[in-house]
Amino acid sequence: MSAKNIFKTATLMKEIMARYNNAGKEAKKNGIPVAWVTAVFPVEIIYAAGLFPYYPENYGAVAAAKKIADKLSSAAEARGYAQDLCGYARCGIGDAYADEHPIGEILEPDLLFCCNTQCGSLPKWFEVAGRFYNAPYFLLDTPRVGLETDELCKDYFIEQLHEMIAFIENFSGNTFDFKKLSEVLALSNEACRLWNEILDTAALKPAPFGFFDACFHMAPIVTLRGTQEAVDYYRALKEEIDERIEKGITAIPEERYKIYFDHIPCWPRLRWFSELFASRGALVVASQYTHSWAYSFDLERPLESLAENYTHEFVNRCFDYRVQRKINFMTRYGVDGFVFFSNRSCKPNAIGLYAKNKLIREQTGLPGVVFEADMSDLRFFSEAQVLSELEPFFEQLT
Amino acid sequence: MNKPELIEPFENALINPAEQVRQWKKENGSKVVGFLMTDVPEELAHAAGFFPYGIINGKADLEKADTHLQTWVCSHARSSLALALGNKLDFLDGLIIPQTCDTTRMLLDLWKQVQPLPYMDDFRLPRQVDRPSAKNYLVSELKRLRHGLEQFSGCTIDPESLKQSVNLYNQNRKLMRKIVDLHAQDPALISSREIYTIINGAMVMPREKVSELLDGIVKALEEQPYTEKDREPVRIFLSGTLLEPLEILDYIEEFGGTVIGDDFQNGYRYIESDVVLKDNLIEALAERQLNRIPSAAFDIEHKPRRIFLSNLAKEKKARGAILFHIKFCEPENFDSYDNLQAMQKNGIPAMRIETQFGRTGLGQLRTRIHAFMEMVGGGSK
Ligand code: SF4
Ligand code: SF4
Numbered sequence: 095m096s097a098k099n100i101f102k103t104a105t106l107m108k109e110i111m112a113r114y115n116n117a118g119k120e121a122k123k124n125g126i127p128v129a130w131v132t133a134v135f136p137v138e139i140i141y142a143a144g145l146f147p148y149y150p151e152n153y154g155a156v157a158a159a160k161k162i163a164d165k166l167s168s169a170a171e172a173r174g175y176a177q178d179l180c181g182y183a184r185c186g187i188g189d190a191y192a193d194e195h196p197i198g199e200i201l202e203p204d205l206l207f208c209c210n211t212q213c214g215s216l217p218k219w220f221e222v223a224g225r226f227y228n229a230p231y232f233l234l235d236t237p238r239v240g241l242e243t244d245e246l247c248k249d250y251f252i253e254q255l256h257e258m259i260a261f262i263e264n265f266s267g268n269t270f271d272f273k274k275l276s277e278v279l280a281l282s283n284e285a286c287r288l289w290n291e292i293l294d295t296a297a298l299k300p301a302p303f304g305f306f307d308a309c310f311h312m313a314p315i316v317t318l319r320g321t322q323e324a325v326d327y328y329r330a331l332k333e334e335i336d337e338r339i340e341k342g343i344t345a346i347p348e349e350r351y352k353i354y355f356d357h358i359p360c361w362p363r364l365r366w367f368s369e370l371f372a373s374r375g376a377l378v379v380a381s382q383y384t385h386s387w388a389y390s391f392d393l394e395r396p397l398e399s400l401a402e403n404y405t406h407e408f409v410n411r412c413f414d415y416r417v418q419r420k421i422n423f424m425t426r427y428g429v430d431g432f433v434f435f436s437n438r439s440c441k442p443n444a445i446g447l448y449a450k451n452k453l454i455r456e457q458t459g460l461p462g463v464v465f466e467a468d469m470s471d472l473r474f475f476s477e478a479q480v481l482s483e484l485e486p487f488f489e490q491l492t
Numbered sequence: 493m494n495k496p497e498l499i500e501p502f503e504n505a506l507i508n509p510a511e512q513v514r515q516w517k518k519e520n521g522s523k524v525v526g527f528l529m530t531d532v533p534e535e536l537a538h539a540a541g542f543f544p545y546g547i548i549n550g551k552a553d554l555e556k557a558d559t560h561l562q563t564w565v566c567s568h569a570r571s572s573l574a575l576a577l578g579n580k581l582d583f584l585d586g587l588i589i590p591q592t593c594d595t596t597r598m599l600l601d602l603w604k605q606v607q608p609l610p611y612m613d614d615f616r617l618p619r620q621v622d623r624p625s626a627k628n629y630l631v632s633e634l635k636r637l638r639h640g641l642e643q644f645s646g647c648t649i650d651p652e653s654l655k656q657s658v659n660l661y662n663q664n665r666k667l668m669r670k671i672v673d674l675h676a677q678d679p680a681l682i683s684s685r686e687i688y689t690i691i692n693g694a695m696v697m698p699r700e701k702v703s704e705l706l707d708g709i710v711k712a713l714e715e716q717p718y719t720e721k722d723r724e725p726v727r728i729f730l731s732g733t734l735l736e737p738l739e740i741l742d743y744i745e746e747f748g749g750t751v752i753g754d755d756f757q758n759g760y761r762y763i764e765s766d767v768v769l770k771d772n773l774i775e776a777l778a779e780r781q782l783n784r785i786p787s788a789a790f791d792i793e794h795k796p797r798r799i800f801l802s803n804l805a806k807e808k809k810a811r812g813a814i815l816f817h818i819k820f821c822e823p824e825n826f827d828s829y830d831n832l833q834a835m836q837k838n839g840i841p842a843m844r845i846e847t848q849f850g851r852t853g854l855g856q857l858r859t860r861i862h863a864f865m866e867m868v869g870g871g872s873k
Contacts, residue, residue: 218826237616413601
């Protein structure tokens with residue numbers, strides 16, 4: 095995504111995200127409860143219940159992209175929250191204690207919902223926040239799933255969805271509306287379908303759209319899935335991409351290689367990375383990260399279907415499953431190599447990466463590399479070091 | 493019988509666990525199943541005829557783990573894997589890792605890649621205990637675990653042997669709690685270091701033997717007369733995920749203190765409660781897990797950890813609390829600031845110390861503990 099290559103739809107996204115943020119502030123004033131949620135969480139229930147879902151992880155990502163994660167984090171570090179905790183959590187906790195708020199304050203929760211399918215940092219962070227803001231907290235607990243379908247985990251999740259609905263009803267005094275849930279699920283399905291169609295265009299040679307574009311355009315699928323706005327947005331983006339395909343506009347000027355990348359990007363250096371890859375004729379085409387939002391709900395059995403989708407999401411799966419999934423992406427997108435980001439913020443995704451790198455290289459014969467940095471904190475980023483890790487990789491691309 | 497002699501077997505087991513484990517294997521012709529942290533239903537493995545072995549202590553060459561685990565992974569995980577890679581756990585036939593954090597959630601699969609064992613399983617304990625769903629799930633998860641153990645042993649775990657194992661573990665824990673109580677009444681009876689040596693030693697020794705030894709220790713302590721002292725030691729409360737290194741206890745005692753309570757996985761949390769004997773023992777095991785005292789793994793709504801800890805410290809008349817944090821242990825780190833605040837709010841002076849398996853600078857550790865002990869009214873003995 096070079097400066098010249100900006101999508102028209104980008105303006106639309108800025109608008110809808112501004113509207114979303116504004117709606118959050120208005121919600122507070124209008125007495126609509128603000129519910130903190132996590133990225134891989136059945137937000138469909140929150141939308142159906144008429145609460146305003148807020149994503150503190152997003153706040154962390156924005157702080158990271160604006161290169162102030164270290165500043166926000168310092169207020170947390172002063173209280174003993176160590177530099178090695180997830181950068182998003184440090185930004186959130188830091189903001190709670192900070193005197194200055196360069197990107198505005200995090201939206202205070204009236205209640206907090208967390209699903210630990212992604213990681214164990216989120217529940218610990220939300221516990222801290224629940225104490226700090228003195229707001230009730232609900233955990234949707236998701237034991238890790240192996241290679242096969244796991245009925246045990248699914249049943250546990252379904253039982254908890256019932257508990258969660260009762261928790262919300264108890265908080266709001268309203269009966270939960272399953273008809274509304276059905277509508278929300280349908281919208282979520284549609285947004286996910288469009289989003290994945292968009293991601294798939296990266297397989298074209300040359301491609302009109304790549305991973306770094308996806309990072310830029312993903313905010314609505316995370317925050318607004320389940321709303322008409324997300325559907326409209328991805329419809330517009332899809333149209334623009336189709337137009338680009340027709341006109342022959344490509345994501346990078348000269349696409350020679352396709353690359354698979356894991357996982358979260360390094361937000362404060364997003365542009366640097368995208369330009370680095372582009373300068374080598376390499377387009378990053380896929381990542382399990384941007385493909386996380388690929389849900390498909392069965393409206394006939396909403397709770398079961400929510401449970402299946404959210405518990406069996408790759409972030410909650412075992413080593414072998416993840417290796418297989420990565421290889422599937424590599425095959426589907428016809429990549430020439432892969433880059434794994436050992437992100438010290440995100441232990442569940444970084445632990446085991448070296449073993450995965452070795453195994454996948456052996457199984458696919460593709461060149462692969464692991465580099466060390468942090469997704470949000472530039473104190474743990476060294477350009478020279480990253481280059482020295484990536485250069486030999488680029489040389490292996492043929 | 494004299495006390496140091498009675499404690500020696502525990503000490504020796506910690507210094508050189510392999511020897512007696514191998515001995516046990518030879519005598520019993522059975523297998524050893526290791527575990528990390530300590531939230532593991534050892535009784536199930538024991539009932540299947542295995543030797544449950546706690547991988548908590550042991551001096552590892554941490555660098556051995558470097559190619560597999562990044563340097564920012566907690567040192568408990570790094571040290572455990574390094575022990576395995578350094579062939580110091582070559583007597584293991586199996587491994588159970590309880591999923592208490594992201595590291596333990598990912599570690600077993602990685603271990604499978606680099607040091608596969610015939611039997612390896614996660615114990616996916618629920619991360620909430622406040623709602624009915626937790627128990628329903630945990631009962632099923634324990635059954636799943638039991639099934640895996642049965643497959644590995646080749647026979648079913650019959651209720652009678654599970655009952656015997658539960659009894660044995662209950663007996664072990666009861667005796668260890670008795671020792672802790674006797675110490676609370678008269679700290680001069682047995683040192684803090686000795687108590688934690690017993691608890692940690694028990695994790696690497698055959699349980700049947702542990703019971704016998706504990707019996708002897710309790711008797712010896714009960715026979716010991718109360719000694720009048722010029723000065724009572726300063727009562728110190730400790731908290732954290734894992735107590736490491738055990739030298740911490742020496743320093744506290746050197747500067748006039750004694751440990752009167754803690755919530756370590758390899759401390760009081762390990763022995764604080766028993767499995768209630770009832771017909772459905774799987775359910776009883778689940779209940780013990782759900783009713784455990786709070787830990788860093790997740791907070792408990794009806795018993796918040798910080799409040800539990802600060803009240804316990806107060807109840808035990810602690811004059812100070814030291815909160816330990818294994819470097820890079822995320823769950824503990826998320827808790828520590830609020831725990832510290834709660835202690836101080838309860839009028840208990842508290843401080844934090846970071847340690848690392850095998851990497852803690854002992855000199856500096858001693859200095860910090862010295863300074864704290866002076867502050868809370870201790871001093872050299
Ligand atoms: S970046 Fe990783 S550790 Fe942080 S909130 Fe996301 S999944 Fe959790
Ligand atoms: S991070 Fe903490 S809880 Fe997890 S394995 Fe390490 S010491 Fe245990």
